[in-house]
Amino acid sequence: MSAAAEPPLTRGGEAARGVPTPGRWGGNALGFLGIFVFLVALAQATLVVQARPQDLVTGIHGMADIITRASPPDFSKLPDLLWPALETVDIGLFGTVAGVLLALPLAILAARNTAPARSLYVLARAVIAFCRAVPDLVWALLFVTAVGLGPFPGALAISVHSIGMLGRLFAEVIEDMDTGPVEALTTTGAGRLQVFSHAVVPTVLPSLLGIALYRLDENIRSSLILGFVGAGGLGFELLTAMNLFQYKTVSMTLLVTFVLVMAAERLSAELRRRVA
Protein backbone atom coordinates (compact mmCIF):
# COMPACT_ATOMS: atom_id res chain seq x y z
CA MET A 1 0.00 0.00 0.00
CA SER A 2 2.70 2.38 0.99
CA ALA A 3 4.54 1.69 -2.28
CA ALA A 4 1.43 2.60 -4.26
CA ALA A 5 1.05 5.84 -2.31
CA GLU A 6 4.60 6.93 -3.02
CA PRO A 7 4.52 8.47 -6.52
CA PRO A 8 1.94 11.21 -5.75
CA LEU A 9 3.94 12.07 -2.62
CA THR A 10 7.12 12.51 -4.63
CA ARG A 11 5.30 14.65 -7.13
CA GLY A 12 3.88 16.84 -4.40
CA GLY A 13 7.36 17.17 -2.93
CA GLU A 14 8.75 18.37 -6.23
CA ALA A 15 6.03 20.95 -6.63
CA ALA A 16 6.70 22.15 -3.10
CA ARG A 17 10.37 22.64 -3.98
CA GLY A 18 9.37 24.86 -6.86
CA VAL A 19 10.10 22.43 -9.69
CA PRO A 20 7.84 23.55 -12.54
CA THR A 21 5.63 20.55 -13.24
CA PRO A 22 2.88 21.50 -15.70
CA GLY A 23 -0.49 20.15 -14.66
CA ARG A 24 -1.84 17.10 -16.44
CA TRP A 25 -4.20 19.13 -18.61
CA GLY A 26 -1.92 22.12 -19.08
CA GLY A 27 0.83 19.92 -20.50
CA ASN A 28 -1.49 18.05 -22.83
CA ALA A 29 -3.17 21.21 -24.12
CA LEU A 30 0.25 22.61 -25.01
CA GLY A 31 1.10 19.36 -26.77
CA PHE A 32 -2.14 19.39 -28.80
CA LEU A 33 -1.55 22.99 -29.79
CA GLY A 34 1.96 22.09 -30.96
CA ILE A 35 0.68 19.21 -33.07
CA PHE A 36 -2.08 21.38 -34.53
CA VAL A 37 0.35 24.15 -35.52
CA PHE A 38 2.66 21.59 -37.11
CA LEU A 39 -0.20 20.03 -39.12
CA VAL A 40 -1.33 23.45 -40.39
CA ALA A 41 2.26 24.26 -41.42
CA LEU A 42 2.54 20.93 -43.22
CA ALA A 43 -0.81 21.43 -45.01
CA GLN A 44 0.12 24.85 -46.34
CA ALA A 45 3.53 23.51 -47.47
CA THR A 46 1.83 20.72 -49.41
CA LEU A 47 -0.41 23.27 -51.17
CA VAL A 48 2.40 25.72 -51.91
CA VAL A 49 4.75 23.12 -53.46
CA GLN A 50 1.77 21.81 -55.46
CA ALA A 51 2.48 18.26 -54.39
CA ARG A 52 0.61 15.81 -56.64
CA PRO A 53 1.80 12.29 -55.91
CA GLN A 54 -0.45 10.93 -58.69
CA ASP A 55 1.77 12.74 -61.23
CA LEU A 56 4.68 10.61 -60.01
CA VAL A 57 2.67 7.49 -60.69
CA THR A 58 1.46 8.54 -64.15
CA GLY A 59 4.92 9.81 -65.04
CA ILE A 60 6.70 6.68 -64.00
CA HIS A 61 7.13 5.43 -67.54
CA GLY A 62 8.92 8.72 -68.40
CA MET A 63 11.43 8.03 -65.69
CA ALA A 64 11.82 4.45 -66.77
CA ASP A 65 12.39 5.72 -70.31
CA ILE A 66 15.21 8.04 -69.19
CA ILE A 67 16.81 5.29 -67.13
CA THR A 68 16.80 2.85 -70.07
CA ARG A 69 18.19 5.52 -72.35
CA ALA A 70 20.88 6.32 -69.76
CA SER A 71 22.04 2.77 -69.19
CA PRO A 72 24.55 1.39 -69.52
CA PRO A 73 26.79 4.37 -68.77
CA ASP A 74 29.09 5.21 -71.66
CA PHE A 75 32.47 4.15 -70.32
CA SER A 76 34.22 5.31 -73.49
CA LYS A 77 33.60 8.87 -72.23
CA LEU A 78 35.59 8.21 -69.04
CA PRO A 79 38.94 9.61 -70.33
CA ASP A 80 37.18 12.83 -71.38
CA LEU A 81 35.76 13.18 -67.87
CA LEU A 82 39.05 12.88 -66.00
CA TRP A 83 40.14 16.44 -66.71
CA PRO A 84 36.80 17.98 -65.61
CA ALA A 85 36.92 15.75 -62.53
CA LEU A 86 40.37 17.11 -61.66
CA GLU A 87 39.02 20.62 -62.28
CA THR A 88 36.18 19.99 -59.84
CA VAL A 89 38.53 18.75 -57.14
CA ASP A 90 40.94 21.63 -57.73
CA ILE A 91 38.19 24.24 -57.57
CA GLY A 92 37.26 22.83 -54.16
CA LEU A 93 40.89 22.64 -53.02
CA PHE A 94 41.83 26.14 -54.18
CA GLY A 95 38.62 27.61 -52.78
CA THR A 96 39.15 25.95 -49.40
CA VAL A 97 42.81 26.99 -49.03
CA ALA A 98 42.10 30.56 -50.12
CA GLY A 99 39.04 30.60 -47.86
CA VAL A 100 41.06 29.41 -44.85
CA LEU A 101 43.82 31.97 -45.45
CA LEU A 102 41.31 34.82 -45.69
CA ALA A 103 39.00 33.56 -42.94
CA LEU A 104 41.73 33.22 -40.29
CA PRO A 105 42.66 36.89 -39.91
CA LEU A 106 38.96 37.83 -40.16
CA ALA A 107 38.12 35.30 -37.43
CA ILE A 108 40.73 36.78 -35.10
CA LEU A 109 39.03 40.16 -35.58
CA ALA A 110 35.59 38.59 -35.24
CA ALA A 111 36.27 36.76 -31.96
CA ARG A 112 35.29 38.80 -28.92
CA ASN A 113 38.40 37.84 -26.93
CA THR A 114 40.96 38.65 -29.62
CA ALA A 115 39.36 41.59 -31.45
CA PRO A 116 41.57 44.66 -30.97
CA ALA A 117 38.68 47.11 -31.28
CA ARG A 118 34.91 46.99 -31.16
CA SER A 119 34.58 48.65 -34.59
CA LEU A 120 36.83 46.03 -36.23
CA TYR A 121 34.82 43.28 -34.53
CA VAL A 122 31.55 44.58 -35.96
CA LEU A 123 33.11 45.07 -39.40
CA ALA A 124 34.63 41.57 -39.48
CA ARG A 125 31.34 40.00 -38.34
CA ALA A 126 29.49 41.90 -41.07
CA VAL A 127 31.92 40.80 -43.81
CA ILE A 128 31.69 37.18 -42.68
CA ALA A 129 27.88 37.27 -42.49
CA PHE A 130 27.63 38.82 -45.96
CA CYS A 131 29.95 36.20 -47.53
CA ARG A 132 27.80 33.50 -45.97
CA ALA A 133 24.42 35.02 -46.75
CA VAL A 134 25.03 35.19 -50.51
CA PRO A 135 24.83 31.60 -51.87
CA ASP A 136 27.93 30.27 -53.67
CA LEU A 137 25.85 29.89 -56.84
CA VAL A 138 25.19 33.63 -56.85
CA TRP A 139 28.85 34.37 -56.17
CA ALA A 140 29.72 32.13 -59.15
CA LEU A 141 27.30 34.02 -61.43
CA LEU A 142 28.87 37.30 -60.32
CA PHE A 143 32.42 36.07 -60.91
CA VAL A 144 31.51 34.52 -64.30
CA THR A 145 30.36 37.93 -65.47
CA ALA A 146 33.56 39.44 -64.07
CA VAL A 147 36.27 37.01 -65.24
CA GLY A 148 34.45 34.93 -67.88
CA LEU A 149 33.59 31.22 -68.11
CA GLY A 150 35.93 28.55 -66.71
CA PRO A 151 37.09 27.08 -63.43
CA PHE A 152 38.53 30.31 -62.01
CA PRO A 153 35.18 32.03 -61.26
CA GLY A 154 34.11 28.79 -59.55
CA ALA A 155 37.22 28.80 -57.38
CA LEU A 156 36.64 32.45 -56.50
CA ALA A 157 33.00 31.81 -55.63
CA ILE A 158 33.95 28.94 -53.32
CA SER A 159 36.69 31.03 -51.68
CA VAL A 160 34.32 33.86 -50.87
CA HIS A 161 31.52 31.62 -49.65
CA SER A 162 34.06 29.66 -47.56
CA ILE A 163 35.17 32.86 -45.86
CA GLY A 164 31.62 33.21 -44.62
CA MET A 165 31.26 29.62 -43.47
CA LEU A 166 34.77 29.24 -41.99
CA GLY A 167 35.06 32.73 -40.50
CA ARG A 168 32.15 32.19 -38.14
CA LEU A 169 33.24 28.72 -37.02
CA PHE A 170 36.88 29.80 -36.58
CA ALA A 171 35.77 32.78 -34.49
CA GLU A 172 33.69 30.46 -32.30
CA VAL A 173 36.69 28.17 -31.75
CA ILE A 174 38.85 31.15 -30.76
CA GLU A 175 36.15 32.46 -28.43
CA ASP A 176 35.69 29.09 -26.72
CA MET A 177 39.35 28.24 -26.38
CA ASP A 178 40.99 27.42 -23.06
CA THR A 179 42.73 30.65 -21.99
CA GLY A 180 44.77 28.96 -19.24
CA PRO A 181 47.95 28.39 -21.30
CA VAL A 182 47.70 31.94 -22.68
CA GLU A 183 47.66 33.45 -19.20
CA ALA A 184 50.38 31.08 -18.01
CA LEU A 185 52.73 32.08 -20.82
CA THR A 186 51.96 35.77 -20.37
CA THR A 187 53.10 35.53 -16.76
CA THR A 188 56.40 33.86 -17.78
CA GLY A 189 57.27 37.14 -19.50
CA ALA A 190 56.72 35.89 -23.06
CA GLY A 191 55.87 38.53 -25.67
CA ARG A 192 52.51 38.89 -27.46
CA LEU A 193 53.64 37.12 -30.63
CA GLN A 194 55.27 34.34 -28.62
CA VAL A 195 52.08 33.83 -26.64
CA PHE A 196 50.11 33.70 -29.88
CA SER A 197 52.36 31.17 -31.61
CA HIS A 198 53.14 29.00 -28.55
CA ALA A 199 49.82 29.02 -26.70
CA VAL A 200 46.95 30.15 -28.96
CA VAL A 201 48.01 28.29 -32.13
CA PRO A 202 48.64 24.84 -30.59
CA THR A 203 45.41 25.12 -28.60
CA VAL A 204 43.11 25.92 -31.54
CA LEU A 205 44.93 24.26 -34.46
CA PRO A 206 43.30 20.80 -34.26
CA SER A 207 39.79 22.29 -34.25
CA LEU A 208 40.61 24.66 -37.11
CA LEU A 209 42.10 21.85 -39.21
CA GLY A 210 39.06 19.68 -38.58
CA ILE A 211 36.70 22.45 -39.68
CA ALA A 212 38.81 23.20 -42.77
CA LEU A 213 38.84 19.52 -43.82
CA TYR A 214 35.07 19.29 -43.43
CA ARG A 215 34.80 22.43 -45.57
CA LEU A 216 37.00 20.81 -48.25
CA ASP A 217 34.52 17.96 -48.51
CA GLU A 218 31.59 20.38 -48.76
CA ASN A 219 33.42 22.57 -51.28
CA ILE A 220 34.16 19.68 -53.65
CA ARG A 221 30.45 18.92 -53.67
CA SER A 222 29.41 22.50 -54.27
CA SER A 223 32.00 22.94 -57.03
CA LEU A 224 30.01 20.25 -58.94
CA ILE A 225 26.93 22.42 -58.85
CA LEU A 226 28.82 25.57 -59.81
CA GLY A 227 29.59 23.96 -63.18
CA PHE A 228 25.91 24.50 -64.04
CA VAL A 229 26.44 28.24 -64.22
CA GLY A 230 29.52 27.91 -66.42
CA ALA A 231 32.19 27.59 -63.76
CA GLY A 232 33.85 24.51 -65.28
CA GLY A 233 34.32 21.02 -63.88
CA LEU A 234 32.00 18.01 -63.95
CA GLY A 235 28.90 20.13 -63.49
CA PHE A 236 29.51 21.84 -66.80
CA GLU A 237 29.96 18.45 -68.53
CA LEU A 238 26.73 17.23 -66.98
CA LEU A 239 24.82 20.26 -68.19
CA THR A 240 26.24 19.97 -71.73
CA ALA A 241 25.43 16.27 -71.97
CA MET A 242 21.87 16.88 -70.76
CA ASN A 243 21.33 19.67 -73.26
CA LEU A 244 22.50 17.32 -76.04
CA PHE A 245 20.25 14.47 -74.71
CA GLN A 246 23.33 12.21 -74.36
CA TYR A 247 21.88 10.31 -71.41
CA LYS A 248 24.59 7.61 -71.39
CA THR A 249 27.19 10.37 -70.93
CA VAL A 250 25.01 11.88 -68.23
CA SER A 251 24.93 8.61 -66.29
CA MET A 252 28.68 8.20 -66.72
CA THR A 253 29.25 11.72 -65.38
CA LEU A 254 26.99 10.98 -62.43
CA LEU A 255 28.95 7.81 -61.74
CA VAL A 256 32.25 9.73 -61.69
CA THR A 257 30.62 12.37 -59.47
CA PHE A 258 29.42 9.73 -57.05
CA VAL A 259 32.89 8.17 -56.77
CA LEU A 260 34.46 11.60 -56.30
CA VAL A 261 32.03 12.70 -53.59
CA MET A 262 32.40 9.44 -51.69
CA ALA A 263 36.20 9.61 -51.93
CA ALA A 264 36.28 13.22 -50.73
CA GLU A 265 33.98 12.38 -47.83
CA ARG A 266 36.05 9.37 -46.74
CA LEU A 267 39.36 11.21 -47.08
CA SER A 268 38.12 14.23 -45.15
CA ALA A 269 36.68 12.04 -42.37
CA GLU A 270 39.90 10.03 -42.12
CA LEU A 271 42.13 13.13 -41.96
CA ARG A 272 39.82 14.73 -39.38
CA ARG A 273 40.05 11.60 -37.25
CA ARG A 274 43.85 11.86 -37.34
CA VAL A 275 44.09 15.53 -36.32
CA ALA A 276 41.53 15.22 -33.52
Next chain:
Amino acid sequence: MPIWPAGALIQTEALGMRYGGANGRLALDGASLALAPGELLVILGHNGCGKSTLLKCVAGLLKPTAGRVMVAGRDITGLTGRALSEARMAMGMVFQQARLIGRRSVLANVLCGTLGRHRSFATAIGLLPRGETGHAMHCLDQVGLAGFAAQRAGTLSGGQAQRVSIARALAQRPTALLADEPVASLDPEAAEEVMRLLRRVSTTERLGVICVLHQPELARRYADRIVGMRQGKVMFDAQPAAIADATISALYEGIMP
Protein backbone atom coordinates in the same frame (compact mmCIF):
# COMPACT_ATOMS: atom_id res chain seq x y z
CA MET B 1 54.69 49.41 10.90
CA PRO B 2 57.25 46.61 10.83
CA ILE B 3 60.73 47.26 9.53
CA TRP B 4 61.51 45.18 6.48
CA PRO B 5 64.67 43.12 6.33
CA ALA B 6 67.17 44.78 4.01
CA GLY B 7 67.45 41.72 1.79
CA ALA B 8 63.72 41.42 1.07
CA LEU B 9 62.98 39.86 -2.30
CA ILE B 10 59.42 41.06 -2.61
CA GLN B 11 57.60 43.56 -0.50
CA THR B 12 54.22 45.15 -0.76
CA GLU B 13 53.64 48.50 0.91
CA ALA B 14 50.09 49.35 2.02
CA LEU B 15 48.62 47.73 -1.05
CA GLY B 16 45.05 48.72 -1.85
CA MET B 17 42.81 47.41 -4.59
CA ARG B 18 39.33 48.63 -5.36
CA TYR B 19 37.43 46.89 -8.14
CA GLY B 20 35.10 48.85 -10.41
CA GLY B 21 35.61 52.55 -9.71
CA ALA B 22 35.50 54.73 -6.61
CA ASN B 23 32.49 52.99 -5.04
CA GLY B 24 33.59 49.49 -5.99
CA ARG B 25 34.43 46.63 -3.66
CA LEU B 26 37.61 47.09 -1.66
CA ALA B 27 39.51 43.81 -2.19
CA LEU B 28 42.78 44.90 -0.61
CA ASP B 29 43.01 47.37 2.24
CA GLY B 30 46.55 48.37 3.17
CA ALA B 31 48.12 44.95 2.84
CA SER B 32 51.85 44.95 3.60
CA LEU B 33 54.15 41.95 3.62
CA ALA B 34 57.73 41.03 2.82
CA LEU B 35 59.38 37.90 1.50
CA ALA B 36 63.03 36.87 1.90
CA PRO B 37 64.97 34.52 -0.41
CA GLY B 38 64.55 30.87 0.59
CA GLU B 39 61.40 31.63 2.53
CA LEU B 40 58.05 29.87 2.05
CA LEU B 41 55.17 32.11 2.98
CA VAL B 42 51.61 30.83 3.03
CA ILE B 43 48.61 33.15 2.81
CA LEU B 44 45.42 31.86 4.44
CA GLY B 45 41.95 33.32 4.36
CA HIS B 46 38.38 32.74 3.24
CA ASN B 47 37.21 33.10 -0.37
CA GLY B 48 37.20 36.74 -1.39
CA CYS B 49 39.50 37.89 1.41
CA GLY B 50 41.88 39.36 -1.16
CA LYS B 51 44.64 36.77 -1.13
CA SER B 52 44.46 36.01 -4.84
CA THR B 53 44.20 39.72 -5.62
CA LEU B 54 47.34 40.31 -3.58
CA LEU B 55 49.17 37.59 -5.50
CA LYS B 56 48.03 39.01 -8.84
CA CYS B 57 49.24 42.49 -7.85
CA VAL B 58 52.65 41.05 -6.92
CA ALA B 59 52.77 39.14 -10.22
CA GLY B 60 52.01 42.31 -12.15
CA LEU B 61 48.75 40.90 -13.51
CA LEU B 62 46.70 43.56 -11.71
CA LYS B 63 47.55 47.16 -11.03
CA PRO B 64 46.85 48.08 -7.38
CA THR B 65 44.81 51.22 -6.80
CA ALA B 66 46.99 52.20 -3.81
CA GLY B 67 50.41 51.37 -2.43
CA ARG B 68 53.24 49.75 -4.32
CA VAL B 69 54.97 46.44 -5.04
CA MET B 70 58.76 46.26 -4.79
CA VAL B 71 60.64 43.37 -6.38
CA ALA B 72 64.36 43.22 -5.49
CA GLY B 73 64.21 46.84 -4.43
CA ARG B 74 62.57 48.02 -7.66
CA ASP B 75 59.07 49.47 -7.85
CA ILE B 76 57.14 47.44 -10.47
CA THR B 77 53.75 49.07 -9.83
CA GLY B 78 53.88 51.56 -12.69
CA LEU B 79 55.55 49.36 -15.29
CA THR B 80 53.94 48.57 -18.64
CA GLY B 81 54.73 46.70 -21.85
CA ARG B 82 58.22 45.31 -22.27
CA ALA B 83 59.47 46.49 -18.86
CA LEU B 84 56.52 44.75 -17.19
CA SER B 85 57.18 41.50 -19.10
CA GLU B 86 60.79 41.59 -17.95
CA ALA B 87 59.78 42.22 -14.34
CA ARG B 88 57.37 39.28 -14.56
CA MET B 89 60.20 36.98 -15.59
CA ALA B 90 61.63 37.24 -12.08
CA MET B 91 58.46 35.66 -10.72
CA GLY B 92 57.31 32.18 -11.66
CA MET B 93 53.56 31.70 -11.39
CA VAL B 94 51.78 28.46 -10.49
CA PHE B 95 48.01 28.33 -10.80
CA GLN B 96 45.28 26.09 -9.46
CA GLN B 97 45.17 24.36 -12.85
CA ALA B 98 48.45 23.34 -14.50
CA ARG B 99 47.52 25.24 -17.69
CA LEU B 100 49.76 23.17 -19.92
CA ILE B 101 49.33 22.83 -23.66
CA GLY B 102 47.98 19.30 -23.84
CA ARG B 103 49.06 18.50 -27.39
CA ARG B 104 52.70 19.46 -26.88
CA SER B 105 55.34 17.37 -25.12
CA VAL B 106 56.19 17.84 -21.48
CA LEU B 107 59.62 19.17 -22.48
CA ALA B 108 58.10 21.68 -24.94
CA ASN B 109 55.83 22.95 -22.18
CA VAL B 110 58.80 23.47 -19.87
CA LEU B 111 60.78 25.15 -22.64
CA CYS B 112 57.91 27.65 -23.02
CA GLY B 113 58.96 28.99 -19.63
CA THR B 114 62.22 30.24 -21.15
CA LEU B 115 60.56 32.23 -23.98
CA GLY B 116 60.86 35.53 -22.16
CA ARG B 117 64.66 35.29 -22.33
CA HIS B 118 64.62 34.41 -26.02
CA ARG B 119 62.82 37.07 -27.98
CA SER B 120 63.62 36.39 -31.59
CA PHE B 121 61.89 35.93 -34.93
CA ALA B 122 62.29 32.15 -34.59
CA THR B 123 60.54 31.94 -31.23
CA ALA B 124 57.87 34.41 -32.37
CA ILE B 125 56.80 32.07 -35.19
CA GLY B 126 56.53 29.08 -32.88
CA LEU B 127 60.01 27.54 -32.66
CA LEU B 128 61.32 26.61 -29.22
CA PRO B 129 64.68 27.80 -27.86
CA ARG B 130 66.41 24.41 -28.19
CA GLY B 131 69.57 25.75 -26.59
CA GLU B 132 67.65 25.65 -23.30
CA THR B 133 66.90 21.93 -23.50
CA GLY B 134 69.59 21.09 -20.94
CA HIS B 135 68.24 23.63 -18.47
CA ALA B 136 64.65 22.48 -19.08
CA MET B 137 65.65 18.87 -18.44
CA HIS B 138 67.32 19.96 -15.22
CA CYS B 139 64.08 21.64 -14.13
CA LEU B 140 62.10 18.49 -15.00
CA ASP B 141 64.58 16.49 -12.98
CA GLN B 142 63.98 18.78 -10.00
CA VAL B 143 60.27 17.95 -10.06
CA GLY B 144 61.08 14.26 -10.58
CA LEU B 145 59.57 13.96 -14.06
CA ALA B 146 62.61 13.86 -16.37
CA GLY B 147 61.43 10.46 -17.60
CA PHE B 148 58.25 12.04 -18.98
CA ALA B 149 59.98 14.64 -21.19
CA ALA B 150 58.81 13.20 -24.51
CA GLN B 151 55.27 12.39 -23.39
CA ARG B 152 52.30 14.51 -24.42
CA ALA B 153 51.36 16.85 -21.58
CA GLY B 154 47.68 15.97 -21.98
CA THR B 155 48.33 12.42 -20.83
CA LEU B 156 49.65 13.39 -17.37
CA SER B 157 47.73 13.01 -14.11
CA GLY B 158 46.67 16.16 -12.24
CA GLY B 159 49.56 15.98 -9.80
CA GLN B 160 52.13 15.32 -12.52
CA ALA B 161 50.77 18.18 -14.64
CA GLN B 162 51.02 20.53 -11.67
CA ARG B 163 54.65 19.49 -11.12
CA VAL B 164 55.40 20.13 -14.81
CA SER B 165 53.87 23.59 -14.43
CA ILE B 166 56.28 24.15 -11.53
CA ALA B 167 59.14 22.99 -13.78
CA ARG B 168 57.94 25.51 -16.39
CA ALA B 169 58.04 28.23 -13.75
CA LEU B 170 61.54 27.12 -12.68
CA ALA B 171 62.74 27.18 -16.31
CA GLN B 172 62.06 30.89 -16.20
CA ARG B 173 64.98 31.17 -13.70
CA PRO B 174 62.78 33.12 -11.27
CA THR B 175 63.84 34.57 -7.95
CA ALA B 176 60.38 33.93 -6.51
CA LEU B 177 57.48 31.55 -7.09
CA LEU B 178 53.89 32.71 -6.70
CA ALA B 179 51.45 29.85 -6.27
CA ASP B 180 47.69 30.55 -6.32
CA GLU B 181 45.96 27.59 -4.64
CA PRO B 182 48.33 25.10 -6.31
CA VAL B 183 46.83 22.05 -4.58
CA ALA B 184 43.13 22.98 -4.61
CA SER B 185 42.22 20.53 -7.37
CA LEU B 186 44.57 17.70 -6.38
CA ASP B 187 44.02 14.59 -4.28
CA PRO B 188 45.67 14.65 -0.82
CA GLU B 189 48.66 12.57 -1.89
CA ALA B 190 49.43 14.73 -4.93
CA ALA B 191 48.89 17.82 -2.79
CA GLU B 192 51.54 16.67 -0.31
CA GLU B 193 53.91 15.98 -3.20
CA VAL B 194 53.44 19.48 -4.63
CA MET B 195 53.90 21.13 -1.20
CA ARG B 196 57.06 19.08 -0.56
CA LEU B 197 58.36 20.18 -3.94
CA LEU B 198 57.69 23.87 -3.25
CA ARG B 199 59.36 23.50 0.14
CA ARG B 200 62.40 21.84 -1.44
CA VAL B 201 62.98 24.34 -4.28
CA SER B 202 62.52 27.15 -1.80
CA THR B 203 65.33 25.79 0.36
CA THR B 204 67.74 24.44 -2.25
CA GLU B 205 67.36 27.19 -4.86
CA ARG B 206 66.96 30.01 -2.32
CA LEU B 207 63.65 30.89 -3.98
CA GLY B 208 61.11 33.01 -2.21
CA VAL B 209 57.72 31.27 -2.41
CA ILE B 210 54.32 32.84 -1.76
CA CYS B 211 51.62 30.20 -1.68
CA VAL B 212 47.90 30.84 -1.30
CA LEU B 213 46.28 27.89 0.45
CA HIS B 214 42.94 26.81 1.85
CA GLN B 215 44.33 24.13 4.18
CA PRO B 216 45.64 25.55 7.52
CA GLU B 217 47.02 22.11 8.27
CA LEU B 218 49.27 22.08 5.17
CA ALA B 219 50.31 25.65 5.94
CA ARG B 220 51.42 24.68 9.44
CA ARG B 221 53.60 21.87 8.20
CA TYR B 222 55.28 23.55 5.23
CA ALA B 223 55.35 27.30 5.81
CA ASP B 224 58.14 29.37 7.32
CA ARG B 225 55.61 32.07 7.91
CA ILE B 226 51.83 32.28 7.72
CA VAL B 227 49.97 35.43 6.75
CA GLY B 228 46.28 35.51 7.64
CA MET B 229 44.00 37.77 5.60
CA ARG B 230 40.46 38.89 6.18
CA GLN B 231 38.48 41.44 4.19
CA GLY B 232 41.54 42.74 2.38
CA LYS B 233 43.59 43.28 5.54
CA VAL B 234 46.57 41.37 6.90
CA MET B 235 45.35 40.07 10.29
CA PHE B 236 48.54 38.33 11.38
CA ASP B 237 51.99 37.54 9.99
CA ALA B 238 54.02 35.09 12.08
CA GLN B 239 55.79 31.75 12.24
CA PRO B 240 53.46 28.75 12.42
CA ALA B 241 54.50 27.84 15.98
CA ALA B 242 53.50 31.30 17.18
CA ILE B 243 49.97 31.10 15.80
CA ALA B 244 47.15 29.56 17.83
CA ASP B 245 44.51 27.47 16.08
CA ALA B 246 41.89 29.93 17.30
CA THR B 247 43.68 32.76 15.51
CA ILE B 248 43.43 30.87 12.24
CA SER B 249 39.79 29.89 12.70
CA ALA B 250 38.98 33.52 13.49
CA LEU B 251 39.85 34.25 9.83
CA TYR B 252 36.87 32.22 8.69
CA GLU B 253 34.36 33.20 11.38
CA GLY B 254 31.08 34.78 10.42
CA ILE B 255 31.82 34.50 6.71
CA MET B 256 29.10 33.06 4.55
CA PRO B 257 30.73 30.66 2.09
